[in-house]
Amino acid sequence: xxxxxxxxxxxxxxxxxxxxxxxxxxxxxxxxxxxxxxxxxxxxxxxxxxxxxxxxxxxxxxxxxxxxxxxxxxxxxxxxxxxxxxxxxxxxxxxxxxxxxxxxxxxxxxxxxxxxxxxxxxxxxxxxxxxxxxxxxxxxxxxxxxxxxxxxxxxxxxxxxxxxxxxxxxxxxxxxxxxxxxxxxxxxxxxxxxxxxxxxxxxxxxxxxxxxxxxxxxxxxxxxxxxxxxxxxxxxxxxxxxxxxxxxxxxxxxxxxxxxxxxxxxxxxxxxxxxxxxxxxxxxxxxxxxxxxxxxxxxxxxxxxxxxxxxxxxxxxxxxxx
Amino acid sequence: xxxxxxxxxxxxxxxxxxxxxxxxxxxxxxxxxxxxxxxxxxxxxxxxxxxxxxxxxxxxxxxxxxxxxxxxxxxxxxxxxxxxxxxxxxxxxxxxxxxxxxxxxxxxxxxx
Numbered sequence: 001x002x003x004x005x006x007x008x009x010x011x012x013x014x015x016x017x018x019x020x021x022x023x024x025x026x027x028x029x030x031x032x033x034x035x036x037x038x039x040x041x042x043x044x045x046x047x048x049x050x051x052x053x054x055x056x057x058x059x060x061x062x063x064x065x066x067x068x069x070x071x072x073x074x075x076x077x078x079x080x081x082x083x084x085x086x087x088x089x090x091x092x093x094x095x096x097x098x099x100x101x102x103x104x105x106x107x108x109x110x111x112x113x114x115x116x117x118x119x120x121x122x123x124x125x126x127x128x129x130x131x132x133x134x135x136x137x138x139x140x141x142x143x144x145x146x147x148x149x150x151x152x153x154x155x156x157x158x159x160x161x162x163x164x165x166x167x168x169x170x171x172x173x174x175x176x177x178x179x180x181x182x183x184x185x186x187x188x189x190x191x192x193x194x195x196x197x198x199x200x201x202x203x204x205x206x207x208x209x210x211x212x213x214x215x216x217x218x219x220x221x222x223x224x225x226x227x228x229x230x231x232x233x234x235x236x237x238x239x240x241x242x243x244x245x246x247x248x249x250x251x252x253x254x255x256x257x258x259x260x261x262x263x264x265x266x267x268x269x270x271x272x273x274x275x276x277x278x279x280x281x282x283x284x285x286x287x288x289x290x291x292x293x294x295x296x297x298x299x300x301x302x303x304x305x306x307x308x309x310x311x312x313x314x315x316x317x318x319x320x321x322x
Numbered sequence: 323x324x325x326x327x328x329x330x331x332x333x334x335x336x337x338x339x340x341x342x343x344x345x346x347x348x349x350x351x352x353x354x355x356x357x358x359x360x361x362x363x364x365x366x367x368x369x370x371x372x373x374x375x376x377x378x379x380x381x382x383x384x385x386x387x388x389x390x391x392x393x394x395x396x397x398x399x400x401x402x403x404x405x406x407x408x409x410x411x412x413x414x415x416x417x418x419x420x421x422x423x424x425x426x427x428x429x430x431x432x433x434x
Contacts, residue, residue, distance in 0.1 A: 024378075026390075027354060027399045031374060034355030034396075057371050066375035 004050055005032055012060035016068060024067060032057070074140050082153075083139040090131050098127050103291060113290030176230040184220045196275035208269045215261060222254050233310075244307035251300045259296060262289055340368050340376065342418065345403050345411040348386060353398040377401055385410055 009028055013021045032053055039049035057063060065072050075083055102123050106116045191212070196204040207216060229246060233239045261267040268282040281288045343366040347357060354374055361368050380386040385407035391398050403411065 023399075026397060028374070030396055030398055031354040031370065034353075035358075035370065038355070038359075056369070063371050063375070066371065067378055069379065 004054055005029070008032075008054050008057070008060050012064045012067075015061045015064035020068065071143060074136070074143070076143055079139050079143050083135065087132065087135050090135060091128060094131060095124055095127060099124050107287060107291060111287065113285075113287040116287055116291065117294070170234055173227075173230040173234050176226050180223045180226050183223050187216060187220055196272060198271070198275075204271050204275050205269055206272050208266055211261070211266070215257065219254065219258065222250060225250060239307070239310040241308075241311050244304075244311050247307040248304045251304055255296055255300045259293060262292060336366075340366055340372070341380070342411065342414045344373075344376070344380065345385065345407050345414070348401050348403045349408075351389075351400040351402040353391075353400050357401070380407070 009025055009032075012028065013025055016024060032050075035053040035056075036046075036049045039052060040046060044052070062072065064070075099120050102120050103116055106119060111119070187207070190206045191203070191209065193203055198204055229243055229250070233243055258267065263284050265282055265284055270279070270282055273279055273281040280286060283289070340361070343361055343364060344357065347360055347364065352360065354377065355370075357377075358368065358370055358373055361373070377386065381388055381401065383406075385404055386401045387404045388399050388401050391400050
């Protein structure tokens with residue numbers, strides 16, 4: 001007849017390497033029998049004594065793991081931070097790249113807007129799951145096989161992050177200025193020197209030329225207005241809540257008229273898309289319009305949030321630290 | 323004070339003393355269950371599921387030696403402190419003594 005002890009020992013041994021089993025089994029059985037005997041001598045009924053002893057020993061698989069020093073966790077503290085850092089980098093780099101490539105490929109293939117969004121979300125999810133799974137699997141194997149693992153690369157002082165100083169925001173000023181000049185330059189360039197020309201050799205602009213009466217200069221001024229904001233943040237040495245709200249206002253002032261012009265089919269010059277061989281791509285229901293809308297909203301929301309994140313990151317730090 | 327908090331810290335403080343007690347008691351050969359009992363009597367209560375794997379670990383680290391005794395009806399694995407174990411035990415005891423000194427200095431300093 002199988003006893004509870006037999007089942008317990010079987011469960012524990014099953015989780016042990018073959019060559020260690022006979023010795024541990026002999027000792028474990030002996031120890032259990034000793035403990036049961038002690039309880040019998042104290043006057044406990046046999047069945048109750050066995051139950052009490054085995055219950056005290058606890059989960060047999062846990063006991064077996066203790067015997068062979070096997071970790072009872074997926075990732076230990078030695079590798080956890082490396083796992084977390086690598087995962088963040090992978091997700092931040094690979095996900096946007098894949099989504100961008102998928103959207104671009106579908107756009108070229110002429111998939112309708114809804115289909116593109118669905119495909120992009122589906123692929124993003126599956127890529128994220130794969131990234132997390134395989135990274136975790138590799139790290140779990142490292143955890144179980146590498147004998148010395150004080151982190152994959154030893155931590156040094158060089159790995160300390162930079163303090164958010166005015167120096168950092170000087171880079172912001174330069175980036176903002178370069179972006180603004182390029183954006184406004186491109187706006188002017190597409191009017192006078194487009195990639196397409198009409199029969200008479202005149203350039204076909206991307207944006208509706210009639211918009212030069214007001215909207216295009218308006219956008220140009222808004223883009224250039226980013227520069228004084230960045231300069232102000234650099235001069236005061238911190239990005240204030242007020243600057244963050246001004247940033248939000250700029251985004252709204254830019255995005256709302258731009259999307260409105262886009263939806264009313266007044267933003268792009270129809271002739272440009274005819275020359276491109278894709279007439280009707282500026283139609284309000286075309287996938288291009290959906291993608292532009294999604295990307296614009298994404299950038300606007302992120303830029304607004306980023307403004308407040310900057311306030312929080314740099315809040316108490318003064319520029320004098322440089 | 324919170325009971326869990328107290329027992330957690332006490333456990334932390336006592337961790338490691340079980341190894342010291344095992345090495346000291348096993349200067350005279352002993353087997354699993356008997357050692358569990360004598361540890362308990364000596365004031366080092368320890369769970370069976372902690373002690374048995376610990377004995378294996380100490381044996382693997384060559385701090386304990388073992389031999390099977392099959393003279394009686396129930397075969398038992400007897401452990402005894404090895405020369406290496408003896409050296410470790412002496413080092414641990416020395417450290418314990420200097421800790422005791424350090425702690426009493428600490429208390430005298432506070433009482434003044």
